[in-house]
Amino acid sequence: MKWRLLLCGLAAVGLAVVLPHFGLAAEDPGAPAPSPTAADYPRIAGMTGRPVVWALAQMHLFLAAFVLAVPMFVVAIELTGVLTRDERYDRMAHEFMKISMAAYAFTALTGGALALALFLFYPVLMGYLLRVFDGQVLIYALLFILESLLLYVYFYTWNALRYGDRKWIHLSIGVLLNAVGTTLMFVANAWATFMMAPSGVDEAGTPLGSVWAAMQGPLWNPLNLHRFLANIAYGGAIVGAYAAYRFLAARTAEERAHYDWMGYTANFIAILGFLPLPFAGYWLMAEIYAYSQQMGITAMGGVLAWLFIIQAVLIGSILLAANYYLWCGLMRTEGGRRFVPWVKYIAAVLVAGFLVWVTPHTLILTPQEVLAIGGTNHPLLGPLGIMPAKNTAVNMMLLATFLSFQLFRRASRTPTVPWAWIGNCVIAALYLAATLNIVGAGIYGYVTPTVYKVGASVPQVLSTLAVIVFALVIEAFMYRGAVTRPVAWGRMSTRSQYALFVLPVAFTWLMALMGYIRSSVRTYWHVYTIMKDRSPDAYIPTIGEAGNFITVITLVFMAVIVFIFWLSQVGDTRQQAPAAEGGR
Amino acid sequence: MTFLRVTLFSLAVLLAYTLFANILPQVQSNPPAEEEIELGSLDRAGQIAWGERLFSGKGTCTLCHNKLGRAPDMLAMDLAEELRSRIEDPRYTGAAKGLEEAEAFEVYLRESMLEPSVYVVPGFGKKGTQDRESPMPRVDVPPISLTPAEIDALIAFLQDRAGVEITVPLPAAGTTAAAEAGADGEEEAPATTPEEVIDRYGCAACHDLDGSGADLGPPLAGIGARLDREALRRAILDPDAEVAPGYEPGLMPGDFGEQMRASELEILLDYLAGLDGGEPKP
Numbered sequence: 001m002k003w004r005l006l007l008c009g010l011a012a013v014g015l016a017v018v019l020p021h022f023g024l025a026a027e028d029p030g031a032p033a034p035s036p037t038a039a040d041y042p043r044i045a046g047m048t049g050r051p052v053v054w055a056l057a058q059m060h061l062f063l064a065a066f067v068l069a070v071p072m073f074v075v076a077i078e079l080t081g082v083l084t085r086d087e088r089y090d091r092m093a094h095e096f097m098k099i100s101m102a103a104y105a106f107t108a109l110t111g112g113a114l115a116l117a118l119f120l121f122y123p124v125l126m127g128y129l130l131r132v133f134d135g136q137v138l139i140y141a142l143l144f145i146l147e148s149l150l151l152y153v154y155f156y157t158w159n160a161l162r163y164g165d166r167k168w169i170h171l172s173i174g175v176l177l178n179a180v181g182t183t184l185m186f187v188a189n190a191w192a193t194f195m196m197a198p199s200g201v202d203e204a205g206t207p208l209g210s211v212w213a214a215m216q217g218p219l220w221n222p223l224n225l226h227r228f229l230a231n232i233a234y235g236g237a238i239v240g241a242y243a244a245y246r247f248l249a250a251r252t253a254e255e256r257a258h259y260d261w262m263g264y265t266a267n268f269i270a271i272l273g274f275l276p277l278p279f280a281g282y283w284l285m286a287e288i289y290a291y292s293q294q295m296g297i298t299a300m301g302g303v304l305a306w307l308f309i310i311q312a313v314l315i316g317s318i319l320l321a322a323n324y325y326l327w328c329g330l331m332r333t334e335g336g337r338r339f340v341p342w343v344k345y346i347a348a349v350l351v352a353g354f355l356v357w358v359t360p361h362t363l364i365l366t367p368q369e370v371l372a373i374g375g376t377n378h379p380l381l382g383p384l385g386i387m388p389a390k391n392t393a394v395n396m397m398l399l400a401t402f403l404s405f406q407l408f409r410r411a412s413r414t415p416t417v418p419w420a421w422i423g424n425c426v427i428a429a430l431y432l433a434a435t436l437n438i439v440g441a442g443i444y445g446y447v448t449p450t451v452y453k454v455g456a457s458v459p460q461v462l463s464t465l466a467v468i469v470f471a472l473v474i475e476a477f478m479y480r481g482a483v484t485r486p487v488a489w490g491r492m493s494t495r496s497q498y499a500l501f502v503l504p505v506a507f508t509w510l511m512a513l514m515g516y517i518r519s520s521v522r523t524y525w526h527v528y529t530i531m532k533d534r535s536p537d538a539y540i541p542t543i544g545e546a547g548n549f550i551t552v553i554t555l556v557f558m559a560v561i562v563f564i565f566w567l568s569q570v571g572d573t574r575q576q577a578p579a580a581e582g583g584r
Numbered sequence: 585m586t587f588l589r590v591t592l593f594s595l596a597v598l599l600a601y602t603l604f605a606n607i608l609p610q611v612q613s614n615p616p617a618e619e620e621i622e623l624g625s626l627d628r629a630g631q632i633a634w635g636e637r638l639f640s641g642k643g644t645c646t647l648c649h650n651k652l653g654r655a656p657d658m659l660a661m662d663l664a665e666e667l668r669s670r671i672e673d674p675r676y677t678g679a680a681k682g683l684e685e686a687e688a689f690e691v692y693l694r695e696s697m698l699e700p701s702v703y704v705v706p707g708f709g710k711k712g713t714q715d716r717e718s719p720m721p722r723v724d725v726p727p728i729s730l731t732p733a734e735i736d737a738l739i740a741f742l743q744d745r746a747g748v749e750i751t752v753p754l755p756a757a758g759t760t761a762a763a764e765a766g767a768d769g770e771e772e773a774p775a776t777t778p779e780e781v782i783d784r785y786g787c788a789a790c791h792d793l794d795g796s797g798a799d800l801g802p803p804l805a806g807i808g809a810r811l812d813r814e815a816l817r818r819a820i821l822d823p824d825a826e827v828a829p830g831y832e833p834g835l836m837p838g839d840f841g842e843q844m845r846a847s848e849l850e851i852l853l854d855y856l857a858g859l860d861g862g863e864p865k866p
Contacts, residue, residue, distance in 0.1 A: 245590060289719075292721065294727065294728075506601075523613070523727070529725070529726035538615045541612060543608050546605070547602050547604075548606070551599075555598065
């Protein structure tokens with residue numbers, strides 16, 4: 001089944017690579033970008049290109065993010081198993097891979113279908129991109145084949161290369177797999193960022209001869225980092241849902257313990273990938289502003305600005321769910337109970353931050369309400385709608401989340417080093433200094449011109465990062481030789497597991513939303529400032545229209561993921577042999 | 585049963601996000617229409633009104649030049665005084681120095697659109713350039729791509745705001761420009777009667793007009809006797825510049841200049857100027 005799907009995907013990719021060379025690549029390689037007319041966008045079965053390409057691209061991105069992310073943390077978990085000599089890590093890593101394997105074939109299938117749809121619906125654009133990126137598309141195909149080979153070798157040699165020196169060979173294959181997978185993603189990203197901020201071409205779009213220059217646009221590395229981190233968080237969230245479901249369906253205490261531990265690990269991975277994500281997002285947006293202030297404002301202050309309120313709701317629910325899961329986890333150990341009183345304060349910071357983040361700058365009001373308030377900005381809440389307040393809120397929420405994580409880790413361990421109290425004091429001082437800096441820079445943002453207002457968010461970000469990095473380093477030394485308490489894996493409420501379902505749903509919706517924003521900032525350009533989109537779909541849809549579409553794609557993806565989970569489970573089942581006739 | 589519960593829970597979360605997306609303001613942004621319109625018959629008032637629409641429309645000036653402080657808020661400042669001080673600033677190295685005021689303003693405004701870094705207002709330069717480099721894009725190249733006639737219209741609008749003589753030429757016969765999309769992005773035929781204009785822009789929702797009874801703004805009966813045509817134009821395009829006694833500022837939308845077509849504004853002005861104390865005469 002998986003092999004057949006993969007072969008279909010490979011065939012589709014092959015066709016997509018080869019077909020255009022018959023009709024499209026005859027263009028003069030030194031010509032400027034073509035200017036398509038409305039007639040250059042075929043309708044197929046009455047459908048225009050955008051809904052088809054949007055759905056396929058998003059499905060492919062969901063699946064690709066998942067299958068690229070899983071091997072990353074699987075190798076890390078496998079290595080942990082080798083270093084700690086704990087077989088449980090190996091078993092869990094293998095189980096994660098099993099889920100990923102079933103998803104890989106679907107990734108190839110949707111990737112091939114996407115490529116075909118792009119060439120069918122947008123032949124002029126794809127012809128131009130092929131010309132700009134020249135033979136790179138063949139490198140992409142080769143990388144894809146190499147990725148497939150390595151993935152299958154890595155998975156199917158798991159038990160054959162399990163111990164001793166062979167294990168290191170297996171780990172090396174895993175590292176190679178990740179290197180190829182990450183390169184594959186970077187190559188694909190170059191096409192997306194070229195369309196947003198073209199490079200390696202002149203003002204008319206004529207390629208200047210270097211594919212490398214076309215790849216190295218100003219947004220390429222920020223997007224690479226952003227997607228790299230987001231993939232890890234996303235992969236963690238998806239396997240977390242798998243673990244939560246298996247936990248809820250478990251029939252034995254041993255199974256519950258195993259899937260509780262798996263869920264905890266998945267949540268840990270999701271948070272680990274998620275915590276630095278806003279900073280990568282900040283870098284991406286700063287580069288967008290640096291490339292084109294107009295493009296930046298279109299995203300953050302123009303027609304797309306309201307989408308960031310939805311983003312706030314989604315990220316708020318992710319943080320609340322992840323924290324809730326961690327708080328429930330405090331009850332797994334006796335030592336965790338002493339931290340329970342802290343939870344209400346952390347929750348207060350999270351809720352306050354969430355409320356600030358979702359406060360819009362301009363309110364939607366009736367004339368009577370405008371009259372009562374005295375304008376479209378609320379006199380008290382209006383100031384919470386601008387960036388200094390949002391940056392302050394998100395940094396405080398991240399700090400609170402990291403504190404939850406720290407408390408959970410401390411619940412099962414007691415330091416034995418004599419300087420532990422000094423370490424605690426330093427960590428507490430770090431939190432205090434960071435809070436003062438974040439709030440202080442936020443207030444400064446209100447009294448300074450915009451250019452410095454944007455700059456004020458840098459010390460806020462650095463404060464949060466400094467707490468995370470320094471606290472982890474201090475704790476790494478402080479907890480050497482610590483007394484560990486037993487963790488009662490499996491002692492988790494049913495309700496806590498539902499937090500692990502919020503994460504993938506919110507992440508999936510969020511990924512699609514951010515993809516919609518990233519694509520929409522090009523407004524009515526295929527390639528910004530170089531090649532106009534003259535298709536009937538060259539408009540930015542309303543938030544509602546986009547939201548409904550995103551929900552449909554998410555539903556389809558959820559159905560595919562359920563099928564993938566089922567596939568990975570059904571492989572472990574074995575039908576009982578029919579009883580011998582004489583035994584009847 | 586577990587599967588059903590988990591599925592229902594996930595669907596509920598998903599639907600909550602979808603619902604939220606649907607209750608927010610819904611705006612569809614369409615690309616500017618590319619068919620061309622004839623400009624040869626445009627008079628000075630029409631050119632200014634066109635410039636105002638470009639300022640907040642195709643020119644995308646209001647993306648940055650607004651009260652949020654990304655760039656100087658040109659519509660809120662004393663524009664003449666501001667331009668004078670910039671041209672006299674020793675840091676200014678452009679060609680406007682020493683010219684007669686209206687002409688100097690034209691040269692300075694044109695420079696600021698075509699070579700934005702000739703003079704950067706202190707505090708508004710790109711980060712790290714000590715105000716030597718402007719973040720403003722050139723307006724005559726993509727993605728903005730204003731034509732020379734459009735740049736002239738913008739200058740005319742700003743010269744009018746500064747209260748100086750307008751020195752740019754009117755579009756010559758045969759000059760064309762891209763027709764622009766309506767405020768909601770949909771290409772909509774212009775209103776051709778006062779009723780259509782009033783209905784489209786919802787004037788009677790706030791002003792008592794023909795018995796509508798609304799009282800958020802002053803009644804329009806007899807408005808033609810109280811305000812002359814230019815005062816009416818100002819009251820529509822810049823409603824907070826002068827607010828009728830007893831009424832709150834900030835209630836009337838300030839973007840009618842952006843929303844209305846020049847022809848619609850003229851139709852409305854004709855109609856309002858005709859409300860001179862008698863019955864409305866559409």
